[in-house]
Amino acid sequence: MKTLIGFSLIETKQQEGSYAMHPVVQDWCLHIAATENNANLMQLNELALISVGSMVPNSNDRNYLGLQRRLLPHANYVLRGEKGDLWGENIAVWGAFIRLGNLYFDMGKLKEAQEMYQRALAGYEKALGPDHTSTLGTVNNLGELYKDQGKLKEAQEMYQRALAGYEKALGPDHTSTLRTVNNLGTLYSDQGKLKEAQEMCQRALAGYEKALGRDHKATLHTVNNLSNLYKDQGKLKEAQEMYQRALAGYEKALGPDHTSTLDTVHNLGNLYSDQGKLKEAQEMYQRALAGYEKALGPDHTSTLRTVNNLGALYSDQGKLKEAQEMYQRAVAGYEKALGPDHTSTLCIVNNLGTLYSGQGKLKEAQEMYQRVLAGYEKALGRDHKATLRTVNNLGNLYIDQGKPKDAQEMYQRALAGREKALGPDHTSTLRTVNDLGNLYKDQGKLKEAREMYQRALAGHEKALGRDHKATLRTVNNLGNLYKDQGKLMEAQEMYQRALAGYEKALGPDHPSTLRTVNDLRHLYEDQGKPERKRYQEMCQRALSPDHTSTLGTVNDVGNLHKLKLKRPRRTTGEHWQAGRSR
Template identity: 70%
Template sequence: MIIFLDTVTLINRLDGLPLAVSIAAAFMRQTGASITEYLQYYQQSWSDLQSQSSPGHQYQHGNILETWLISYQEIQKRNPKAAELLLLLAHFDNRDVWYELVKGASHSRDIPSWLEGIISSGLSFKSHIKHLIEFSFLEAKQQEGSYSMHPVVQSWCHHVAHTENIAKSDQLRELALVSVGWTVPSASERNYSEIQQRLIPHTNHVCLERIDDDNIIVCGAFDGLGNLYKDQGKLKEAEEMYQRALAGREKALGPDHTSTLDTVNNLGNLYRNQGKLREAEEMYQRALMGREKALGPDHTSTLDTVNDLGNLYSDQGKLSNAEGMYQRALTGREKALGPDHTSTLNTVNNLGNLYRNQGKLREAEEMYQRALMGREKALGPDHTSTLNTVNNLGNLYRNQGKLREAEEMYQRALMGTEKALGPDHTSTLNTVNNLGNLYYN
């Protein structure tokens, strides 16, 4: 009878809120505490909470806070590192957190020792996560190795981190930003699109933070976030990230440092995508001069800018200039990286575009076929770079009057880009437009 009355009392104290009841039950299950004992802990935690709360900080359900505080203090006793990890995870988007994402914090210049141990291996990470799941602070998702946090728990964790130590709260925000920015994969990686789309909610979350832009690791993170937004067709957001990276790198490293020039070149690519060709050329010329001086004319980074300048000249209709850039980039990349490297194949594909624009359709087809075979082998048939060449072959076949073959290429490119990038991405819409032209013909 006493147990029943205590149970009713506890549920009433928690307002019957499922999340609070779940966390209380998890605590009792993990510690062996009785309901009567838990009620005593609850009453004590209420007093502690009132003494720790900052004035004016109000929550709709104060009783949930006592429930969490009891469990959080128990985790601090059992595994202090897991308690620290909980507060860090609250600084990511709450719906999908995984090991490789948090491991990105290893790039931080001031990674705390407790986190180093946790992310040293996937096994170590899971062993600490287990404590948070057991106390119902996290939930394991169906997707292997993915975890989620209730948004109210996330809000509470922010409050705890801020209350315990403002400097520590700032450090956690920076660690989350570095984790996301340095986890962004290059577009040359096989499954980059899936990973990038998975990272977008985290990117949107951490980009809201105002963090010291003079930190060169943070600047690198902003550069990575700019790449992600650019690849996903979010050009306005990409420009903001690149500008933050550039300002920080120029201040911390100087205008001619190779990392600064990386961002300069990235801005050139962005401006070209936005149709700001004059601004793009300024960025490319600055990057080229700086890279040739710092790295030499045949360095792969220098050749990246050479190839990008070829793209710009092609857009401007300066086809002879473009061909000179492409031939220089191709010769250098074949020598430095090999004929089948993805960077080499990028230039091969670009030459195909140039030859098509020049009316050299046979030479264009040779370039496209070489690029397609190489990209299918290196990246897979559904990678966006492969699909870009498929779309280009569609253009070529249309110019040659091979309308059935052109339609096959466009349909393949459309299905692939819709799946990889979504129906509203510029690459998808480009193929839609090409199909419209084909059907009109």
């Protein structure tokens, strides 16, 4: 570099930590390269490709997105118009393709990432064979890409091929084998196959503990994943125990400010939020946010992910102004880092739409959802799970706007898409079934509503168990339906089951518990039963200004006579809770 600078062929850009070449010099270099014979030109092209690939940063680097944005045009340039068969047999080229695939993946350019991985796979298969570990590593990467694209069947095929290959080449207990076992577990979780997911995660955990010990970071990473799974299953106590084990292990092995430690702190915040422990959740998020800002900077995606979740927490606490500020900061950060059409950006825009909907800003909410829907359809396709989540949210919004016909179209599209992509018994599918039940109930189609609720209830009980909060939400909805039908005894049974379940799973002060308390209060008032006084006292306690759940439960209510807690019949929209470290 000193020689090139000495001859003024390049110049140093001190502030940016980079070098620049004058366009005339660049044209001259290209001219010289073009006059070389084909063999020399191929070597120069390979050298350029390998050089760019070697500079792709790790996602844990402080300014990795800034580095990636600078590398992207170089990657595009060295790959311009070239086909895979024009590259030589240099193994380093295929490694460069892998790293460039990672670059495109992180920047949300999934089509280009797939092309890179497929080139690498073809090269490795030809040079090293289909069962070489480098080949299998690329197969595993393709599985991760297909998973993000919503191509769950193709992802499963890749993971299973990689797993079979690793087991044959390295044995069932090798760490590379276990990594793929863990990935299969996360895929099964996305497919709603929670039993199979648990088996994979437990196998990976047992293998890592044996091979690396209880406190190795790979072991702790799997502990963290198992915690995520328990959270999805509604096993909140077991999830908390796993997160706390992971946190203690990371703090001991890596220190309190390491990004892996902060990831687990963040995940604990998610769990506490789900448990209705909003104060504890806020403490976790604020610790994670401070740590990420110090370690990675204010614009890193891990930082922005926590900003998003703080926004969701503030929304649950009724601090709508603070929530909006968090979401807007997150959106601005993602737009700057990844662009306005990146899927991560669109996820936060979706959350902002959900907030606007909850504030009654229905026009602004519709604009957000429609932007998200158009972006997802372009980036991921009409049938991707993220696209369908937004379709479902639009259905909820149309209900609030008094457009039941439009809402029904959205729900039916979401239902058909989710049944095709995820199956009829997936929890996302059942959520739409539940929302359709709400719609039919509002339309007075009580028979159809009951069919939807009963289907949702049976599916949730099978997939998640009788006491999961999603199951209990449908139980409560059935209570509402029976009450409207005048079946007060059946309604009472449903409400009491929901209340007992919520109290056990979430505690007596959780907003979901208190909503069911309120429904029971109304039922007993209609029946003239003395039990109404007990539930009235519980509602009054919920309105106490120093009660922890007041803001989250009754943020728009001034006194008991105006108390109309929302029934848990649907959320304003499906919220994206960012940041479960996998």
